[in-house]
Amino acid sequence: MPMDWIMGLAGGALIGIAAAIYLLVNGRIMGASGIIGGLVDGSGRHDRGERTALVAGLLAVPGIAALVMGGAQTQLTGNWAVIIIAGLLVGIGTRLANGCTSGHGVCGISRLSLRGIVATAFYIGAGGLTVVIFKHLLGVI
Amino acid sequence: MRILVSFLVGSLFGLGLLVSGMTDTTKVQGWLDIFGAWDPTLAFVMGGAIIPMAVAWRVTVGRKPVLADTFPAPPEPKLGRNLVLGSTLFGVGWGLAGLCPGPAVASLSFGGMGGVLFVAAMLGGMMIAPKLRNRLDQTAVAV
Numbered sequence: 657m658p659m660d661w662i663m664g665l666a667g668g669a670l671i672g673i674a675a676a677i678y679l680l681v682n683g684r685i686m687g688a689s690g691i692i693g694g695l696v697d698g699s700g701r702h703d704r705g706e707r708t709a710l711v712a713g714l715l716a717v718p719g720i721a722a723l724v725m726g727g728a729q730t731q732l733t734g735n736w737a738v739i740i741i742a743g744l745l746v747g748i749g750t751r752l753a754n755g756c757t758s759g760h761g762v763c764g765i766s767r768l769s770l771r772g773i774v775a776t777a778f779y780i781g782a783g784g785l786t787v788v789i790f791k792h793l794l795g796v797i
Numbered sequence: 798m799r800i801l802v803s804f805l806v807g808s809l810f811g812l813g814l815l816v817s818g819m820t821d822t823t824k825v826q827g828w829l830d831i832f833g834a835w836d837p838t839l840a841f842v843m844g845g846a847i848i849p850m851a852v853a854w855r856v857t858v859g860r861k862p863v864l865a866d867t868f869p870a871p872p873e874p875k876l877g878r879n880l881v882l883g884s885t886l887f888g889v890g891w892g893l894a895g896l897c898p899g900p901a902v903a904s905l906s907f908g909g910m911g912g913v914l915f916v917a918a919m920l921g922g923m924m925i926a927p928k929l930r931n932r933l934d935q936t937a938v939a940v
Contacts, residue, residue: 660818664838667817668845674809675846676853681802683865686810688899689923696923706803711902713807718815719906728815730896730908731823732915738893743901743915745890747922750898752930753883757897758810760884761843766850770874775884782888783829790893792832797893 675762682706687759688714689750697751733797749779799864811903817842820904822895829892879930 675686684706691707694700700707722728733739750756753775755764760779764772790796818824818838827836857868891897894915896904901916908915 660824660836660838661841664817664841665845667813667815667819668842668847669849670809670813670816671842672813672846672849674806674813676849677802677809678806679850679853679862679868680856681863681865682799682806683862683868685869686806688810688897688902692898692902692920693923693926696920697927699927705800709800709803710807710810713804713809714811714899714902715807715905716811717808718811718820718903721812721815722907728904728907729821730904730912731821732894732896732908732911733822734911736911736914739911739915740918742890742894742896743918744922744925745886745893746897746901746915747890747919747924748926748929749883749885749887749890749922751883751923751926752879752933753887754880756887756899757891758899762846762850765843766847767854767871769872771872771876771880774876775880778881778884779888779891780829782885783892784831784888786889786892787826787829788832791826791830797826 671758671762672766675758678710679763685759685763686710687755687763689756690754690759693747693751735796738797753779802864810899813846814900814903817845820900820908825895825897825900826892879933882933 678684678686691710695704695707753760755775760772760775765776814820819842824836824838827834828839862868896915898919901912901919905912905916
């Protein structure tokens with residue numbers, strides 16, 4: 657178990673360093689939902705190249721690393737209805753709130769942004785409640 | 798050059814998500830599962846990411862980005878209905894599947910059909926969101 661925590665801390669540091677480089681060099685916030693959402697709804701038309709390059713790295717490098725390491729597992733549920741509903745909610749929710757775990761969580765909390773802290777409290781609270789209801793009460797997930 | 802930096806940033810971000818175990822949905826759901834076998838890994842990931850980023854915010858004071866003119870302005874400290882409602886909807890989806898936008902993209906190459914389906918639904922949700930926001934803004938007052 658503690659090995660997982662050490663890997664969590666190390667991986668977290670990589671995420672934080674990535675966000676720090678994006679801020680200090682490009683002057684931008686590394687928020688996954690904002691970067692992807694801007695490509696999808698057209699609001700990020702003016703810096704499409706940068707967004708696409710970031711998403712390309714985010715997609716390709718873990719794929720290559722997983723191959724080198726001998727595979728990786730997401731252990732995602734096999735219930736397609738749950739997957740589709742969850743995906744829709746994540747897409748709508750993060751864009752409505754203007755941020756997700758990386759934008760509000762990592763980038764917001766680190767600058768003590770009230771919005772980031774409140775958003776994080778709500779998505780963790782709602783996520784915890786969802787797991788309690790759908791796993792322990794209904795047994796769906 | 799900015800494009801190259803963006804690719805490097807995405808690469809580090811993805812590698813960090815994989816190394817930290819955040820592309821494994823059971824670790825995320827384990828963190829949210831306070832009444833089950835609670836898994837605190839996500840707190841270590843958040844802590845590990847917030848520390849370098851907090852240093853970076855300090856460094857921005859009185860300076861300019863290397864390849865840009867200005868740093869992003871601090872957001873208005875306004876909370877509002879969209880922030881609360883959006884974060885709540887996001888949290889429900891996050892709890893159901895154990896995926897948020899970063900790890901969903903990072904795990905796309907090895908997440909099988911389910912992973913592809915999740916990302917497709919997420920992109921669909923992101924497409925609907927601006928219309929929904931307009932609709933919401935026209936009705937009632939903010940919280």
